[in-house]
Each structure stands twice: as C-alpha cells, then as structure tokens.
Amino acid sequence: VCRDLVRRFDAPEPPPAGNRRERIDLPYCADPFSFERRKADSVRIGPFRLGGEHPVRVVTPWPHLLQRDAGADILAFLEAQLKAPTTLEPEILEWEVGSGDDARRLGEAREALKSETSRLAFLVRPAGPAAPWKAATPFAHALVWTEPLPEGEVLAEAKIRSLTLIVEAAEPLVAAARAASAAKAGVPCAVTLTAPQSTPRLHDYRRLAALLAEAGAAVPILVTAPEWGRPEDQVLESAILTGGLLCDGLGDAVLVRSSLEPAKNLTLVYNLLQGSGTRITKTEYVSCPSCGRTLFDLQETTERIKRQTGHLKGVKIAIMGCIVNGPGEMADADFGYVGGAPDMINLYVGKDCVQKGIPTAQADGALIELIKAHGKWQEPKQ
Ligand code: SF4
Structure with missing residues (x-):
C-alpha cells in the first residue's frame, strides 16, 4: 500500500512555466524505498566539511538585530548552548550584509571570536545587488552567490579569498547550471534554492538533485527551509521539506528560515536531523x-x-x-x-x-x- 501511495503522489509534476524543455522524469535518488545518501563532493567551510560522508551541517541565520555587539552576543550564545543539557553547538552562522556597517560588524565579531575559530564559520549573504558584499568577504568562510551578482566577479573573489560559494537560485535548472559552472571553474561550492516565505519546495529540491546528477556535478546541497507564519506551520513544513529530503538521501546541510531566536532555531534543526536519523544528538x-x-x-x-x-x-x-x-x-x-x-x-x-x-x-x-x-x-x- 505504501509503495502504491508513494508512486501515486510522487508522479512527475507538470514542467515549470517557462521551462518547457526541462525534463521531469529524471531520478532524484537511488531508491525512494531504502536510504542511500546522495554522493556529493566534500567542501570546506571554515573548520567544517560538508558533503561526502561528513555529518549534515547546520547553518543558523544570525538575526540582523543581533548583529550589534555580535562578538559578545555570539560568545554568550555559544556558552549557553554548551551549558544546555544536550549540547547543540552552532556551526555555520549566516550573516546578512546590506551595508558597510554590517561588514564592519562582521569584522569586529570575528576579532572578538578569534579564539573560537575551531568551532564556528561565517557565511556572508549579500542583502541585494547593491550590497557592499566585498567589504565582508575578508571575514567570511563562505559567500552566498545570489542571482543578480555577476558570475565573473563572484568567482574571482571566491578564488582570491579562498571562499566556498553557496550558489542560490530560484529555479532548479538555473541553480544546477551555475553550480556546475562554479565547480568547473575550480571554486568549491554547494547549492541551494531561494526560500520565499510560505513556499513548499520539496519537488524543486528533488528536481535540483536530478539535474545535478544529469550534469555530472556532485555538488553538495544545502536545504533551505522557508519561514512560515505560524509556529506550528514552521515545524510541520520544515519537517516535511528537510525530513522528506534527508530520508531521500538528499541534503548535506540544513538552514531553516524562521522568526525563532537562534537557540530555538538550532533546537528545531537538530530535532529535524534526529527525526530523520541523519544526525543523532540526544536520546x-x-x-x-x-x-x-x-x-x-x-x-x-x-x-x-x-x-x-x-x-x-x-x-x-x-x-x-x-x-x-x-x-x-x-x-x-x-x-x-x-x-x-x-x-x-x-x-x-x-x-x-x-x-x-x-x-x-x-x-x-x-x-x-x-x-x-x-x-x-x-x-x-x-
Ligand atoms: S499496551 Fe502498547 S504495546 Fe501493548 S498492545 Fe497496547 S499499544 Fe500495543
């Protein structure tokens, strides 16, 4: 009965509007009825490796409001997490850069946290095409390559600063093509999809995995779960997306967008990893x-x-x-x-x-x- 249900609900969707030439019948995982993790290259982000046989990594959005005095705030956050009954340490913090001040604060935070280089990495997210993201890259371990940023400039900066790129696009076809292009240029990268609020994207990630396989690009996948308005929707929808994909064997890192404070966001992500059996952190x-x-x-x-x-x-x-x-x-x-x-x-x-x-x-x-x-x-x- 289960197999029949899966076949019925897993039937290919119609091709996305504007992408009529995209194939929709590509296999996205080895076998939907047994667990096998997708084979992906391993890339480094600061002290962490993601992809390959490495644990599914956790990316935590660091709220813009908490960016003031961030060094002290992040240290306090780390200490609190370490003292918690179950240790859930943050790994990669996403830092949005929309202004020169944001970049400067990231530099100050890195300076204040220089003794923590073995347990924290920073991912810079440009807030828009006009954001002064290059002012932040000297302090970053990774950079989100969002759609408007020009390819040549991004790839050159990644090479100069030894950054790992997180290639992000709305369409799986575009994301897969850009990730394949960055990998071909010799820049270590992972790939993700944009996460507009309250938008389910399970099938899009499956399509992304299938397209990467077709392109022969073993690029790690960061699953980004969108923010949902109500807390119960946040938990359910994040679980459907990340749990479903992780059980497919897809996903080398997880980021959940939410209005939750960082400690609660971290707990939610680790619960999702525990629930899918991909990373056990508690009883x-x-x-x-x-x-x-x-x-x-x-x-x-x-x-x-x-x-x-x-x-x-x-x-x-x-x-x-x-x-x-x-x-x-x-x-x-x-x-x-x-x-x-x-x-x-x-x-x-x-x-x-x-x-x-x-x-x-x-x-x-x-x-x-x-x-x-x-x-x-x-x-x-x-
Ligand atoms: S007590 Fe629990 S284990 Fe025993 S029959 Fe009832 S539900 Fe099943």
Whole structure:
C-alpha cells in the first residue's frame, strides 16, 4: 500500500512555466524505498566539511538585530548552548550584509571570536545587488552567490579569498547550471534554492538533485527551509521539506528560515536531523500509543524516564505498555522498559528480556543500572 501511495503522489509534476524543455522524469535518488545518501563532493567551510560522508551541517541565520555587539552576543550564545543539557553547538552562522556597517560588524565579531575559530564559520549573504558584499568577504568562510551578482566577479573573489560559494537560485535548472559552472571553474561550492516565505519546495529540491546528477556535478546541497507564519506551520513544513529530503538521501546541510531566536532555531534543526536519523544528538525514545492492555501510565512513565536518561546521546529506549505486542514493536531499541504484569516491569536489551517482574518503584533504577552495565551511561551535566 505504501509503495502504491508513494508512486501515486510522487508522479512527475507538470514542467515549470517557462521551462518547457526541462525534463521531469529524471531520478532524484537511488531508491525512494531504502536510504542511500546522495554522493556529493566534500567542501570546506571554515573548520567544517560538508558533503561526502561528513555529518549534515547546520547553518543558523544570525538575526540582523543581533548583529550589534555580535562578538559578545555570539560568545554568550555559544556558552549557553554548551551549558544546555544536550549540547547543540552552532556551526555555520549566516550573516546578512546590506551595508558597510554590517561588514564592519562582521569584522569586529570575528576579532572578538578569534579564539573560537575551531568551532564556528561565517557565511556572508549579500542583502541585494547593491550590497557592499566585498567589504565582508575578508571575514567570511563562505559567500552566498545570489542571482543578480555577476558570475565573473563572484568567482574571482571566491578564488582570491579562498571562499566556498553557496550558489542560490530560484529555479532548479538555473541553480544546477551555475553550480556546475562554479565547480568547473575550480571554486568549491554547494547549492541551494531561494526560500520565499510560505513556499513548499520539496519537488524543486528533488528536481535540483536530478539535474545535478544529469550534469555530472556532485555538488553538495544545502536545504533551505522557508519561514512560515505560524509556529506550528514552521515545524510541520520544515519537517516535511528537510525530513522528506534527508530520508531521500538528499541534503548535506540544513538552514531553516524562521522568526525563532537562534537557540530555538538550532533546537528545531537538530530535532529535524534526529527525526530523520541523519544526525543523532540526544536520546531516542520509542513508545507505544497505549491501549486497553497498557499496564502503567504511559505518558507519565515516559516523561519520568526521559528526565533521567535524556542526556544519553545516541541511546534508543523503548517504553511499551505490555508484553503482548510491546517487544515486537520496539524496533531496534537498545533497551526496553515493558509492562510485564500489573505493577511489574520487564527490562530488555535489544529483543532479549533480561529481567522480569521488577516492581515499578524499582524499575527506573534497574533500567539505569542496565544501561550502565552495557557501557552506555554518562553522568548528566550539573
Ligand atoms: S504495546 Fe501493548 S499496551 Fe502498547 S499499544 Fe500495543 S498492545 Fe497496547
């Protein structure tokens, strides 16, 4: 049924207006029914590599308002993120340059952050064709090549400053052609699509991947999710776009445009990466929906276990209401906490039941001891 649904909804769309010659039946990934990451060249942005086998990178838009006194603000942001229960460090900060002041502030921020060169990179985004972007490139690791900027000037500046280019265009055909041209000129680059507010672009990214494959350009893809008005739309639409593409194996970096403050934006992006299984930054939980067989308060128990184990990066814990169906539904969890009988819990390691009939009051402690015994426990941050 799933395969049939995918085929039906994945049918080629009509060609975009004005691009009647563009082929629409190109394959965009190896197999939509199994995960295989798209093969892309690896490029460097400051201390980070993206593409190839490298982790999917996170690009965080740094709000224009926070550009004043940015060195101190970014340092405070880094410190706060490092102290958070789950460390979600920013990697590449996008810095919009619309005036000479913006460029000067970027220089000041880089100076204030010179001890952080191993954990932060800066991507300059020209705010428009008249923006003095060249004043900012001495302080940048990467530059967004937006559509009006002249190719010759951009490629020359990228070579002089050793910048990686993020080629950006509205149309997949244009983006693919420009990315192929930059790569041919020997300039390291990644490619993305413009993200007008409230515009779904899933099919456009698939088309971009197909066109790059056809052109033989293994250029990494930055998935840029547009801003949506309501917070619930922001989460849902960002998840549909980035989650769908990452599950296709497409996407070497992710940027979510939103009105969220940087820390919340960062959390959203890491949640999207965790949800698609492409970058694990925290504990993963599986729990059943509960039913008449459930032997304990599933919601309360799950919350309680999360509070005690939420810092165990990469560990997968299943919390299931009964032994009738629970063990079979635990997927590939490392540990299972399963209702065995009223007020009794069974604990699992993988699919094997290793402890039976533990009184509920002692079960949390027993689960933690089990995790410790298998070398997957870490003490939480104070
Ligand atoms: S695992 Fe058991 S309790 Fe949970 S939904 Fe399935 S049958 Fe119900």
